[in-house]
Amino acid sequence: MRGTLSLSEESLFMTHGTLPAPATSPLPVWDLSDLYDGPDSARLHADLAAIENEARAFRETYLGQVASLDGPALGSAIATYETISERLYRILSYAQLLHAGCMTDVTIGQFLQAMTERGTAISSLMIFFTLELNQIEDATLSERLQDPTAGRYAPWVHDVRLFRDHQLSDEMERVLNEKDMAGAGAWQRLFDETIAHMTFDVEGEILTSTEALDRLSDPSPERRRAAAKALGTTLEANLRLFSRITNTLALDKRIDDTWRRYPHPMAARNLSNRVEDSVVDALVSAVRESYPKLSHRYYALKARWFGVDKLNHWDRNAPLPDSDDTRFTWEEARDTVLNAYAAFSPDLAAVGKRFFEQPWIDAQPRPGKAPGAFAHPTVPSAHPYLLVNFMGRTRDVMTLAHELGHGVHQVLAGPQGALMADTPLTLAETASVFGEMLTFRALLDATPDPRRRRIMLASKVEDMINTVVRQIAFHTFEAAVHAERQNGELSPDRLCELWMGVQSESLGPAFHFDPEYRTYWTYIGHFIHSPFYVYAYAFGDCLVNSLYSTYQQGGIPDFPSRYLDLLSAGGTKHHKALLAPFGLDASDPEFWRRGLGVLTGFIDELEAMT
CATH class of the missing domain: 1.10.1370.30 (Neurolysin; domain 3)
Structure with missing residues (x-):
C-alpha cells in the first residue's frame, strides 16, 4: 500500500512511536502510540484507505448540492465533513510528531512526505464543500442555521465565510492545494531538514542548534562569544540557501495573495486570526513607539550592570554578573x-x-x-x-x-x-x-x-522583551521583506541589511553587533512556515x-x-x-x-x- 515504509535499522526505535530515554536521564520522552503504534501500523493504513473512500463518497454525495441542502441536511453534511477531517488530522499529526522527534532520520522523513501527499490528495477531494458553502446567500444560510444540527457549527461557518471574497474555483483550489507539496511545502521541508542537520563547531565541541543557542545564555562571556561566532559561521555558510528559500516562499505568497485578491501581504494572516488590520496596526505602533522606554532602557541598565558602555550581541540573554545560574531538576x-x-x-x-x-x-x-x-x-x-x-x-x-x-x-x-x-x-x-x-x-x-x-x-x-519587542521587530523585518519582494528578488546582503536595521531600532544604542549577527534571521522557522505569525x-x-x-x-x-x-x-x-x-x-x-x-x-x- 502506498505510504507503507520499511524502517532502517537505525530508526527501529521509532517503530512504536516512542524514544527510550537514556538510563542516566530522568527526562520524559513522549509515547505516540495513543495515535498509532508505528508507521507500519495496519490500523493506520486501513484508516487511510477508509478515509479516502469516505472522502470520495462525500464528494459524490454533495458536489454541486450544498446550496440546496435544508438545515438538517446541511448540519449532517458538516458533521460528516468534520469526522473525515478529524480522522485525517490524526494521521497527519502522528507523522508530524514522529518527524519532530527525529528530523534527521531519512525513512521518517519519507513517511512524513508520503502521509502529507496522501493527505493533500484526500483534502483536495473535499475542497468543494467550503467553496459551495460560501456561495449560499446570507439570508438563506441564516435560515438554515436555525436548525440545531447545523446551528452548532455556526461559528465555523462564519469563519469559513470570512474568506468568501478570496476563494477561487474548485478546480483552481485543488490545483493549488496539490501543488503545495512541490512548492511551499517542499521548501519548508528543505529548511527544516537543513536546520536539523546543522552542527556548530564551538571551540572543538560539536553542538546542535538547540545546544549552541542555549550556550548564548552561558555565564561565561568567552563561551557565549564562541557560540555566537560558531552560529554566525555556519549560518553564513548556508546564507545563500536560506536566502533562496526566503525569496521563493515570499514569491509564492505574493502569487497566492494576488490570485486571492488580498490587498497587502499581511491581510490573509489577519483574516485567519480574525483580527482587524487596525487592531494589528495599533499593536505594532504601540510597541515600536515604546522601544525607548522598554528595550532601550532595559539594555542600557543591563550594560551598567556589566560595567560596559555597550553590550555585545551575545550578551543579550546573558545571566546577570551576580547570577547563581540556578538549575532545576x-x-x-x-x-x-x-x-x-x-x-x-x-x-x-x-x-x-x-x-x-x-x-x-x-x-x-x-x-x-x-x-x-x-x-x-x-x-x-x-x-x-x-x-x-x-x-x-x-x-x-x-x-x-x-x-x-x-x-x-x-x-x-x-x-x-x-x-x-x-x-x-x-x-x-x-x-x-x-x-x-x-x-x-x-x-x-x-x-x-x-x-x-x-x-x-x-x-x-x-x-x-523577547516576546513583545523582539517579535514585533521580527514582524517589521517580515513586512519589509515581503514589501520589497513585490518588486523582485532580495539579495542575501539586502536581507541581512533589513535584519540589522530592525535589530538596531528595537534593541537600541546599548548594543554592539559583530558581523556574524547579520545572518541570525536565517534560523527563525516562523518566517518560513507561518508568515506574519510572530x-x-x-x-x-x-x-x-x-x-x-x-x-x-x-x-x-x-x-x-x-x-x-x-x-x-x-x-x-x-x-x-x-x-x-x-x-x-x-x-x-x-x-x-x-x-x-x-x-x-x-x-x-x-x-x-x-
Missing part, C-alpha cells in the same frame, strides 16, 4: 509549574497534571530532535503532545509553563470538535503566556532574597498582561471560572466577545498601553532596585 520544574497553576485554579492544574502522569511530553534534548518547543493539539479525540528541550534553566521552567498552558487550552477546547477547537493565533497564546505569568509570580513571591529577586525580575523582563506573540503577551492586571486588581467575580470559560470556547468566539466578561477591549488603544505598562512597571522596579 525536571521534578522541580514540574512541581513549580503545577503548584503555580493550582494556586490560581485547581481545575487548571488538574488538567495540566495529566501531561506529566501520561507520556505526553518529550523533554529530552538530543541530536535530530526539533529545536525549540511547541504544543501540538493533534485531534480532540486524542490529546495534545508537548515538545520542549529541557536544559534545567529558569527559562526552561518558563518554557514548560508556556507549553503546558497551550496543552491545557487545547484539552479544554477539545469538546468544541475538530472544526472549532482551534483558536486564531492571536488568542492561541493566551493560556501559554498566562501560565508563564502565574509561574513567574509564584517563583518571585517565594524568593525573599533581594539579589535573587532582582535576577528573577530581570529574567522576566528579558522574556517579555505578532501573535506580542498580541498574546499584551493581552495577558491586561488580563492578569485585571485579575490582580480584583473586582471580577469568579475570575478563574471566567478564564476557564474563555479557554473552553476554543475558536467559537471573537476576541471582543471573549474579553468582554473581563471589561477589556483590544480595539481600544488603552488596552495596549495597559499591557505594555506591566513591562514598563517591571523595568521601573529594576531601576529602583539598582
